[in-house]
Amino acid sequence: MPNKQKKILLLPGDGIGPEVVGETKKIIDWFNKKKSLDFKIDQDLIGGAAIDKHGVPITDEVFYRALESDAVIVGACGGPQYDKLEFSKKPERALLKLRKELKLFANLRPAICFKQLVNSSTLKPEIVSGLDILIVRELTGGIYFGEPRGIKPIENGERRGVNTHIYTTKEIKRIAKVAFELAAKRKNKVTSCEKSNVMEAGVLWREEVQSLKDKEYKKIELNHMLADNCAMQLLRNPKQFDVILADNLFGDMLSDEAAMLTGSLGLLPSASLGDKDKNGRTRSLYEPVHGSAPDIAGKNISNPIATILSFSMALKYSLGFEKESASLDKAVEKTLEAGLRTPDIMSKGMKKVSTSEMGDAIISNLN
Ligand code: IPM
Numbered sequence: 001m002p003n004k005q006k007k008i009l010l011l012p013g014d015g016i017g018p019e020v021v022g023e024t025k026k027i028i029d030w031f032n033k034k035k036s037l038d039f040k041i042d043q044d045l046i047g048g049a050a051i052d053k054h055g056v057p058i059t060d061e062v063f064y065r066a067l068e069s070d071a072v073i074v075g076a077c078g079g080p081q082y083d084k085l086e087f088s089k090k091p092e093r094a095l096l097k098l099r100k101e102l103k104l105f106a107n108l109r110p111a112i113c114f115k116q117l118v119n120s121s122t123l124k125p126e127i128v129s130g131l132d133i134l135i136v137r138e139l140t141g142g143i144y145f146g147e148p149r150g151i152k153p154i155e156n157g158e159r160r161g162v163n164t165h166i167y168t169t170k171e172i173k174r175i176a177k178v179a180f181e182l183a184a185k186r187k188n189k190v191t192s193c194e195k196s197n198v199m200e201a202g203v204l205w206r207e208e209v210q211s212l213k214d215k216e217y218k219k220i221e222l223n224h225m226l227a228d229n230c231a232m233q234l235l236r237n238p239k240q241f242d243v244i245l246a247d248n249l250f251g252d253m254l255s256d257e258a259a260m261l262t263g264s265l266g267l268l269p270s271a272s273l274g275d276k277d278k279n280g281r282t283r284s285l286y287e288p289v290h291g292s293a294p295d296i297a298g299k300n301i302s303n304p305i306a307t308i309l310s311f312s313m314a315l316k317y318s319l320g321f322e323k324e325s326a327s328l329d330k331a332v333e334k335t336l337e338a339g340l341r342t343p344d345i346m347s348k349g350m351k352k353v354s355t356s357e358m359g360d361a362i363i364s365n366l367n
């Protein structure tokens, strides 16, 4: 219920994470102060930052705090200094643990091209203007988590690396349902991606998605597309898509690609949602699609918009403030309208601003 206190856990993490989450925190504070909302903000370490202090990418304490929060907002996990760590100790494992154990199986990644930024994309303006697609990525299954996995020695001093791509009927139908439900609120169109030409799990994916559509979503237009073709079609004619449904790995790749259609990876928010728990609360985690970007970290030049829009998704999907979410989206758009640009989206005639200036400008447009 709105007005009841909601707990938000901020996990800035590594690289540009602290900067972009810092700007988002200013926005949350603004909502508390100016709109009298009651968000209790808590902040802790994740990823490399947690490894440096505690030796693990996420402590049990933080993990349990995440379980009890109404929304978790993560900045980024990872950095080159951790590349040599054993796999299970890498910063990214924290994120994967949260996704898996909070059962956040549905990852929503909207790719919207703001009209003010049509010239920031590497694609021609007519290809991307008005673009509004939603990638629904399965997030707790597939090759990211399948067993067996590992690197084992074999004969001749060689080694063998194994990962397993697995999906069950239940996992496929559960994510397909999310895609159909969301499409029903948009343009009623779902494109489901797999590699059914080479993978049995892809054949199953196609069949289960189709059977759910035939039974329960007759009004939705469903197309199946091979994932490699989808990657190509996203560049050729992205506006043919409404909702793209994909597994964990294909969804990871297609969403990075879709991000560039919008002008910058620095613009794409995401929401990861689970089922409702017994108290009717949906577990959730919000994060920008971009990573830790260590090359630009600490310089106050990163783009905070993806994280701010991720908080806007939290307002809408977890916190019960749909109107406030829309007003935050509007403030971001107004700021772009005014010509303010962080370096990643800078173009001729615009005003180059820092991370914190972008955050401040969004706040003044909220006012
Ligand atoms: C993403 C990222 C993550 C993923 C990494 C950081 C583990 O690329 O959220 O898209 O592969 O899922």
Ligand code: MG
Binding pocket: 252, 253, 256, 289
């Ligand atoms: Mg990715």
